Amino acid sequence: MSLYEDLVAAWVLAKHEWLRLRPLGEELINRLGKQKMYSYCAYDLLFLHFGTSSEVLDHLSGADSGLVGRRHLCSVPATTVSDIAASAIVISSKIAPSVSIGDDSIVYDSSISGGIQIGSQSIVVGVNVPGDSNGIEDNGFRFILPDRHCLWEVPLVGCTGRVIVYCGLHDNPKDSLSRNGTFCGKPWDKVLHDLGIQEGDLWSTTSTHEKCLWNAKIFPILSYFEMLSLAAWLMGLNDRKTKSLLPLWKSSQRVSLEELHRSIDFPHMCIGSSNHQADLAAGIAKACINYGLLGRNLSQLCEDILQKDVSGVKICKDLLDLCSNLQGQNSKILPKSRAYQVQVDLLxxxxxxxxxxxxxxxxxxxxxDETAAAVRYGFREHVLESSNSTSASACQSSAFDGCVDQSFQHRDVRIELPVRVDFVGGWSDTPPWSLERAGCVLNMSIKLDDCAPVGTSISTTEQTGIEINDDDTMNKVYIEDPTSIATPFNSNDPFRLVKSALLVTGVTRDKFLLSMGLQIHTWTGVPRGTGLGTSSILAAAVVKGLLKITNRDDSNEIVARLVLVLEQLMGTGGGWQDQIGGLYPGIKFTESFPGVPLKLQVIPLMASPQLISDLQQRLLVVFTGQVRPARRVLEKVVTRYLRRDNLLISSIKRLAELARMGREALMNCDLDELGEIMLEAWRLHQELDPYCSNTFVDRLFELADPFCCGYKLVGAGGGGFALLLAKDADSAKKLRDLLQKDPHLEEYGSEFEVKIYNWALF
Incomplete structure (x- = not known):
C-alpha cells in the first residue's frame, strides 16, 4: 500500500472508485472518506511534503485559493517599480525593483535582484541572485525563467559556491529517453538536437542504467553569472549562442541530480536559510515599530531573528530601544495593551x-482599563481611586433617601438565572478582541433538571456592614467597613466575585450603608469551571440584585456591560457571551460592535415548536465529571491575540462566521447543518487551545460519533459539559441508553463515567 497515494485518495471523492480496488481501500474510505481536509500555517514543522511541484501549484490555485496567504516574511518593492502578480506567492524572500513574477508562481527563501523575470506557474526556491557590479544588469543580460519551470540552488560539500538547478514543472526525473522523458518540458531528442549535445556528454557509455534526467550530468559548476547564462541556454532561450556556450558547458565540471543529492551540504544550506530569514524578519520588525501600528507578530519575528544566536539577541535589543516612545502614542490608535505586549515579547x-x-x-x-472605557464606565474614578470619599450622586440615585438619618427599610431581592450552552462563536466575545473587532455568538439558556441553578438573594439588615454567604461551600465573611473593599484581590479570595460586584455597582460608596447593612447569599447548582458560564452568570445575578435593591437601572444591557468590567477587575478576564446567555432567555444570536461604548445586539431566535421539540429529543447535555477553570486558557488565547497571531485571528474570524451560519441553520430548522458547524467549531477550539481536549473527552466523542452529527465541549473546553447532537431521536435514545446503562464502559477504561442532564429551554 502506498501511504502517499492511498491515504490521500481516501479524502478525495473522485479517487474512491480507484481506491476501492486497492488493498484496504474500502476500509480507508469508510474511516477517512467523510473527514474534511484543512490547511494549517504551522511555524514549528521541520518537514512538510505537499506532493509533486505541479500538485503544489494546483492546490494553491484551486477552489480554496482564497484561503492561501500570498505574502509572508518578505520584502517586495512598490508596484510601480516591479511587476508581481497578485496570485504569486512570495515567502521568506527579498525582491528587488525591476523584477517580474508571473501568475500562480511561488518564490521561497530567495533573494532576487533586478533584471529577473519569472514566468507563470513556476517555482523558485533558495535562489540568491547577486546584485553586485559584476551581476546581471551590468552585463546587459536579463535572466528569464519560462512558464511552468522550477529553479533552485544548493550548496555542495567541498564546493565554495552553489549549484543552480532547473527543470520543467512536469518533468519526471526518472522517465528515460526511451519512455518519453523530458527536460524543461521538451523531449530529450529535441533538447540534444537543438543544443548540439551528444548522449555521451550526459551519460556514460558503459553504464547499464536507463538514461534519464536523474543521472544526466547536465548542471555545470561555474561562476554564478556563467551558470545563469548556461541555464537560459539549456532551457532553450539562447539557442543562437550555442557556438559560444556549448564549449563552455562541455569544458565545465558538471553534476547530475543523483550526484547532487548525495553531495548537498545540508548544514550550510540550513544556516544560510536561517540567516536569510533572520535578516528579513529584522527588517520587517524595524519597519513595523518605526512606521506601522504594530500589526505584526513581533514574538514570531523575534523567533526568526534569534536564529542568528548571539547577533540575534543584539538585534532584538536594538528593536527594544526603538519602543521607548510607544506609550506616548494615541491609545485610540495603538491600544496600550498591544504596546505593552510588544515590549514584553522583545524583553x-x-x-x-x-x-x-x-x-x-x-x-x-x-x-x-480598555474594557472599562469601552462600556463607558469610569474605571479609574469609581473603582481604583480611594473609596474614603463618598459620592452624593450615588446616594441620591439609591432607593434610600436621606442616606444617614433614615428609618430601616427591609428589602429582599432574589435573582435566579439559567446556565448557557454555546453552539459556536465563543472567543469572539472576549476583550480585547471584542473591543477591536466584531464578535458573534450563538448560544442558548437552559434549565438543568427543571431548575435555574444559578442565583443570589440580597436583603437589607439593621446591622451595618455586609455579610457574604457562599451557600455552596457554607463559607461566609462579614465586612464591617464596605469602603475597605479594594483591588487588587487575592486570587484565592473566595468572595472576590461578590466584592467586585459591590465595587462596579458603586454600592460600597453608597451612604445608605452608614445606617443599614446587606446580607448576600449566592449559590450555583453546578460546579464552576464546567463550561456553562457559571461564574459570569453568578456575577450577573449579583450585579442585577445589587442594582435592583438600590433601585438603579438593572436592565440586562447594563448588567452585561458591568459584568464585563467586573471580570477584568477580578483578574479572570472573560467576554460577554456568558452573562448574555444567562440574562436573555431562549436561543439567541448576539453581535458586538467595537466602539465607545461597546455595542451589543441580542437577536432572539423565534424558535418554532418543532425546532424546540427536535432539539430536546436530539441534543444530549452531558457532564464529563471534569472541571477546568477557563482563566489559564483565556490568558493564553488573549496573549496570542495581543501578539497578533495570524492563525488565531483567522480561527476566531471563522468562529464568528460559523455563528452566523449556525443562526441560519436554526432558522431553517436544519439541525444536521448545525451539527456540522459544531464539529468545525470544535476543531477550531482545539487549534486555539490544544489542551481543550484530553484522552477522556476524545474517547467520549469517539463513542458518540456513530450516533451524532455534531459534538463539542461548551465554553473553553478541557472538560466540563459536552453537547452531543444526535442524528435523530432514535440515535439519541440509543446513545443515552449506552451511556446510562453501561456507565463504566469497560472497553474505554473503568474511569469512563458521565452524567446526562435533563434540560429545558429557559
Missing amino acids: QACREEKMACELEHKVWAAVA
Whole structure:
C-alpha cells in the first residue's frame, strides 16, 4: 500500500472508485472518506511534503485559493517599480525593483535582484541572485525563467559556491529517453538536437542504467553569472549562442541530480536559510515599530531573528530601544495593551525574563482599563481611586433617601438565572478582541433538571456592614467597613466575585450603608469551571440584585456591560457571551460592535415548536465529571491575540462566521447543518487551545460519533459539559441508553463515567 497515494485518495471523492480496488481501500474510505481536509500555517514543522511541484501549484490555485496567504516574511518593492502578480506567492524572500513574477508562481527563501523575470506557474526556491557590479544588469543580460519551470540552488560539500538547478514543472526525473522523458518540458531528442549535445556528454557509455534526467550530468559548476547564462541556454532561450556556450558547458565540471543529492551540504544550506530569514524578519520588525501600528507578530519575528544566536539577541535589543516612545502614542490608535505586549515579547527575546514578567502585569491592567472605557464606565474614578470619599450622586440615585438619618427599610431581592450552552462563536466575545473587532455568538439558556441553578438573594439588615454567604461551600465573611473593599484581590479570595460586584455597582460608596447593612447569599447548582458560564452568570445575578435593591437601572444591557468590567477587575478576564446567555432567555444570536461604548445586539431566535421539540429529543447535555477553570486558557488565547497571531485571528474570524451560519441553520430548522458547524467549531477550539481536549473527552466523542452529527465541549473546553447532537431521536435514545446503562464502559477504561442532564429551554 502506498501511504502517499492511498491515504490521500481516501479524502478525495473522485479517487474512491480507484481506491476501492486497492488493498484496504474500502476500509480507508469508510474511516477517512467523510473527514474534511484543512490547511494549517504551522511555524514549528521541520518537514512538510505537499506532493509533486505541479500538485503544489494546483492546490494553491484551486477552489480554496482564497484561503492561501500570498505574502509572508518578505520584502517586495512598490508596484510601480516591479511587476508581481497578485496570485504569486512570495515567502521568506527579498525582491528587488525591476523584477517580474508571473501568475500562480511561488518564490521561497530567495533573494532576487533586478533584471529577473519569472514566468507563470513556476517555482523558485533558495535562489540568491547577486546584485553586485559584476551581476546581471551590468552585463546587459536579463535572466528569464519560462512558464511552468522550477529553479533552485544548493550548496555542495567541498564546493565554495552553489549549484543552480532547473527543470520543467512536469518533468519526471526518472522517465528515460526511451519512455518519453523530458527536460524543461521538451523531449530529450529535441533538447540534444537543438543544443548540439551528444548522449555521451550526459551519460556514460558503459553504464547499464536507463538514461534519464536523474543521472544526466547536465548542471555545470561555474561562476554564478556563467551558470545563469548556461541555464537560459539549456532551457532553450539562447539557442543562437550555442557556438559560444556549448564549449563552455562541455569544458565545465558538471553534476547530475543523483550526484547532487548525495553531495548537498545540508548544514550550510540550513544556516544560510536561517540567516536569510533572520535578516528579513529584522527588517520587517524595524519597519513595523518605526512606521506601522504594530500589526505584526513581533514574538514570531523575534523567533526568526534569534536564529542568528548571539547577533540575534543584539538585534532584538536594538528593536527594544526603538519602543521607548510607544506609550506616548494615541491609545485610540495603538491600544496600550498591544504596546505593552510588544515590549514584553522583545524583553523575552532579549532574555530579560524578570523585566518581562514585571511588565506583563501592565498588559492585563491595560486590557481592564480598555474594557472599562469601552462600556463607558469610569474605571479609574469609581473603582481604583480611594473609596474614603463618598459620592452624593450615588446616594441620591439609591432607593434610600436621606442616606444617614433614615428609618430601616427591609428589602429582599432574589435573582435566579439559567446556565448557557454555546453552539459556536465563543472567543469572539472576549476583550480585547471584542473591543477591536466584531464578535458573534450563538448560544442558548437552559434549565438543568427543571431548575435555574444559578442565583443570589440580597436583603437589607439593621446591622451595618455586609455579610457574604457562599451557600455552596457554607463559607461566609462579614465586612464591617464596605469602603475597605479594594483591588487588587487575592486570587484565592473566595468572595472576590461578590466584592467586585459591590465595587462596579458603586454600592460600597453608597451612604445608605452608614445606617443599614446587606446580607448576600449566592449559590450555583453546578460546579464552576464546567463550561456553562457559571461564574459570569453568578456575577450577573449579583450585579442585577445589587442594582435592583438600590433601585438603579438593572436592565440586562447594563448588567452585561458591568459584568464585563467586573471580570477584568477580578483578574479572570472573560467576554460577554456568558452573562448574555444567562440574562436573555431562549436561543439567541448576539453581535458586538467595537466602539465607545461597546455595542451589543441580542437577536432572539423565534424558535418554532418543532425546532424546540427536535432539539430536546436530539441534543444530549452531558457532564464529563471534569472541571477546568477557563482563566489559564483565556490568558493564553488573549496573549496570542495581543501578539497578533495570524492563525488565531483567522480561527476566531471563522468562529464568528460559523455563528452566523449556525443562526441560519436554526432558522431553517436544519439541525444536521448545525451539527456540522459544531464539529468545525470544535476543531477550531482545539487549534486555539490544544489542551481543550484530553484522552477522556476524545474517547467520549469517539463513542458518540456513530450516533451524532455534531459534538463539542461548551465554553473553553478541557472538560466540563459536552453537547452531543444526535442524528435523530432514535440515535439519541440509543446513545443515552449506552451511556446510562453501561456507565463504566469497560472497553474505554473503568474511569469512563458521565452524567446526562435533563434540560429545558429557559
